[in-house]
Amino acid sequence: MTVEPRRRNDPARRQRIVDATLIVIERHGVAGTTHRRIAEAAAVPLGSVTYYFVTLEDLLTTAFLQLATTSSGAFAARLDAATTRCEAIEGVIDIIAGSVWADPRTLLLSYELYAYAARHPDVTTVMQHWMDNSRAALGRFFDPVTARALDALVEGIGIHNSIDTAPLDRDAIRVIIDRITGDA
Amino acid sequence: MTVEPRRRNDPARRQRIVDATLIVIERHGVAGTTHRRIAEAAAVPLGSVTYYFVTLEDLLTTAFLQLATTSSGAFAARLDAATTRCEAIEGVIDIIAGSVWADPRTLLLSYELYAYAARHPDVTTVMQHWMDNSRAALGRFFDPVTARALDALVEGIGIHNSIDTAPLDRDAIRVIIDRITGDA
Amino acid sequence: MTVEPRRRNDPARRQRIVDATLIVIERHGVAGTTHRRIAEAAAVPLGSVTYYFVTLEDLLTTAFLQLATTSSGAFAARLDAATTRCEAIEGVIDIIAGSVWADPRTLLLSYELYAYAARHPDVTTVMQHWMDNSRAALGRFFDPVTARALDALVEGIGIHNSIDTAPLDRDAIRVIIDRITGDA
Amino acid sequence: MTVEPRRRNDPARRQRIVDATLIVIERHGVAGTTHRRIAEAAAVPLGSVTYYFVTLEDLLTTAFLQLATTSSGAFAARLDAATTRCEAIEGVIDIIAGSVWADPRTLLLSYELYAYAARHPDVTTVMQHWMDNSRAALGRFFDPVTARALDALVEGIGIHNSIDTAPLDRDAIRVIIDRITGDA
DNA sequence: GATGAATGAGGGTTCATTCAT
DNA sequence: GATGAATGAACCCTCATTCAT
Known part of the structure; x- marks a missing residue:
């Protein structure tokens, strides 16, 4: 019998708005991301969006930072789940081929992120941290140059596979990685 | 005594508009690309833009296709300039480290392109051709998997170097390529 | 049988917008003056207003400058119509008591103008010219101090009469002016 | 050890809000006077403003009435400080030239007040009382017409001096007043 | 009593697009 | 063919006001 009260102080709302923003970016691009679409996607009144985020x-910055962090x-x-070099390689293959990172959604968002970051220095900084983290994670098993090579490969194959009508399969990826790591 | 007349029927005008569009995208992102900014960048009357391009x-599609082709x-x-496998490797290094492809402008534009392509199937098709061409060019010197690996590496290192405060230098790039190509 | 064409290049439109702006200010104050109200008052599409006036x-500045000039x-x-000192005095009385300047509309607008000018230096400048002109016109018949006194009187009585439930009549005004001019 | 508690039931708060309102009007005009700015200027929570003043x-009305009264x-x-006609004249000069009334702040606020009053009959009424009071005060020393003339002069010279790059000095003001009062 | 979170109406402005010229 | 004047939809954002706490 209780009427649902107009929710005051909804703690999840701010987060819901951020999540909705990423959904809208994915669907319409940054160019098509508007307060109204975000409000609708978050099922939140229009005024809410500017209430929680001045601008x-x-x-957008908050959303992209969250994306980068995630x-x-x-x-x-x-990679932390790996204990041996061999498991680490398997992890990299998972990342590239699987859904750990290279799912279409994340990739599409990352293009938008890169483009956005190029014009927003604070986001660029976070991306640099992101790359540093990735390399540190790889650095547990590989020397620095190899780590960077693998990191770049994740990026490059990920992008190409997302476009390619015939993406590289796990075996092909493994061949390449083995060459880079010298484990051939 | 002749006053320079407002150029009539400027045959290069269409092309100038396309070039200006890429400049505007680079500067303001797709989100900030407007008829007015394009007209200004092209030094062309506003009406010209909608005259040559209905929408x-x-x-944008035309501009991105041109970018992909270029x-x-x-x-x-x-790569065509190379005659030996060794020269081809040098070419790939040039492409990654030099200004052939991985200059900041092209990279920034390519993020925008990827994001745009993801929502415009016709552009995706062209990008697939682009990748095919790259691999065909590499295919003159390397087996298919190696070609794809190198292609992905170009993409990945290019992106990372554009963000990285300490980009990979030519020597490091050569080491990685040598491993992939088995020429170590 | 001619259908009224969508008027292109209506030369009077810009002026109509300015006039409408003064009407809206009079009716709603600067605080209540909006693009939408102006557009409606001018019987002009909303886009027209920002088309002719960037901001x-x-x-507002244009409108107030026009008001000041008028x-x-x-x-x-x-005053120019006067040829003798006596006629000039009659002119001043007309200005104060009549509709030459001190009609309620102009007065109300002038309050808004003064308030606006205080925060817009370029408008202040124009008002200074306005006062200079008034004094120059009075200066044809009166010494400088008398001119300024009369000018202030016009302002002061005008304002008070617009509020007063029992405004000063022409005779009382003449008495005061005669004292100031020493023609008593 | 007591942390200064958020003041409860601050009796001066209502007054502080009114004062802050005049400050905001002075700074931003009625057009730019908002709850938020007032709350900030009064160092008072936003909710306070609507708590003490429904609308x-x-x-604004309260603030303007206070301004008029003050x-x-x-x-x-x-003028009450004067005991002789001569002292009264000196008082009028003080009022015009000094800071009794014609300081820039009060003048700017009075433009806003006049404009506001023109659209708010209750404020107009108070202004009428204000004028009546002024004239009554002058009436202790001068006949009614002279009183009104002086009152108008205060208004007119005050306004003009606030705009004028070369305001009238005390001597010039005295000359004019002497003529009006017949004490020349 | 007091507050600040929340909202939706409406603000100024930009812009893709149309179309008379 | 080419243009730029013109428009109205939609943009981001501000704000008076409400109301649960």
């Missing part, structure tokens, strides 16, 4: 740019975290988590 | 989307062409041209 | 502030002109015109 | 208009009071007080 649309604020919100992606970076997933990458590191997968 | 802004038409123009980039792809530069890539292939550099 | 609402631009438009008012100042009316003042001077009335 | 922004209520608050100004009128200062005017009367200065």
Whole structure:
């Protein structure tokens, strides 16, 4: 019999807005990301969006930073699960081929992120940290140059596979990685 | 005594508009690309833009296709100049480290391109051709998997170097490529 | 049988917008003056207003400058019609008591103008010219101090009469003016 | 050890809000006077403003009425200090030239007040009282017409001096007043 | 009593697009 | 063919006001 009260102080709302923003970016691109679409996607009144984020740019930055953190975290988590060099290689293959990082959604968002970062220095900084983290995670098993090579390969194959009509399969990826790591 | 007349029927005008569009995208992102900014950058009357391109989307697509063609062409041209496998490797290094492809401008534009392509199937198709061309050019010297690995590496290192405060230098790049190609 | 065409290049439109702006200011105050109200008052599409005036502030400034010019002109015109000191005095009385300057509309607008000018230096400058013109017009018949006194009197009585439930009549005004001019 | 508690039931708070309102009007005009700015200027929580004043208009009216009362009071007080006609004249000069009434702040606020009053009959009424008070104060020393003339002169010279790059000095003001009062 | 989180109406402004010229 | 004047939809954002706490 209780009427659902107009939710006051909804603690999840801010987070819901950020999540909705990423959904809208994915669907419409930064160019098509508007307060109204975000509000609708978050099922939140229009005024809410500007209430929690002074500026649309604020919100975009927050959303992209969250994306970077999440992606970076997933990458590191997968590698942290490895204890041997061999498991680490398997982890990298998972990251590239699987859904750890290179799912279409994350990739599409990362293009938008890169483009956005190029014009927003604070986001660039976070991306640098992201890359540092990835390399540190790889650095547990590989020397620095190899780590960077693998990191770049994740990026490059990920992008190409997302476009390619015939993506590289796990075996092909393994061949390449083995060459880079010298484990051939 | 003749006053320079407002150029009539400028045949290069269409092309100038396309070039200006890429400049505007580079500067303001797709999100900030407007008819007015394009017209200004092209030094062309506002009406010209909609005259040559029915829709802004038409123009963006045209511009991105040109970008893809040009980039792809530069890539292939550099490799076509090589006659030996060794020269080809040098070419790839040039492409990654030099200004053939991985200059900041092209990279920034390519993020925008990837993001745009993900929502415009016709552009995706062209990008697939682009990748095919790159691999064909590499295929003159390397087996298919190696070609794809190198292609991905170009992409990945290019992106990372554009963000990285300490980009990989030519020597490090050579080490990685040698491992991939088995020429170590 | 001619269908009224969508008027292109209506030369009077810009002026109509300015006039409408003064009407809206009079009716709603600067605080209540909006693009939408102006557009409605001018019977012009909303987009027109920002098309002719980049900024609402631009438009307000233009409108107030026109008001100042018109008012100042009316003042001077009335005095220019005088050829003798006596006629000049009659002119001043007309200005104060009549509709030359001190009609309620102009007065109300002038409050808004003064308030606006205080925060817009360029408008202040124009008002200084306005006062200079008034005094110059009075200067044809009166010494400088008398001119300034009369000018202030016009302002002061005008304001008070617009509020007063029992405004000063022409005779009382004449008495005061005669004292100031020493023609008592 | 006591942390200064958020003041409860601050009796001066209502007054502080009114004072802050005048400050905000002075700084931003009625057009730029908002709850938020007032709350900030008064160092008071946002909710306070609507708590003490149901409507922004209520608050503006209250503030303007206070302004009218204060100004009128200062005017009367200065004249009440006079015991002779001569001292009264000196008082009027003080009022015009000094800071009794014609300081820039009060003048700017009075433009806003006049404009506001023109659209708010209750405020107009108070202004009428204000004028009546001024004239009553002058009436102790001067006949009614002279009183009104002096009152108008205060208004007119005050306004003009606030705009004028070369304001009238005390001597010039005295000359004019002497003519009006017939004490020349 | 007091507060600040929350909202939706409406603000100024930009812009893709149209179309008379 | 080419243009730029013109428009109205939609943009981001501000704000008076409400109301649960």
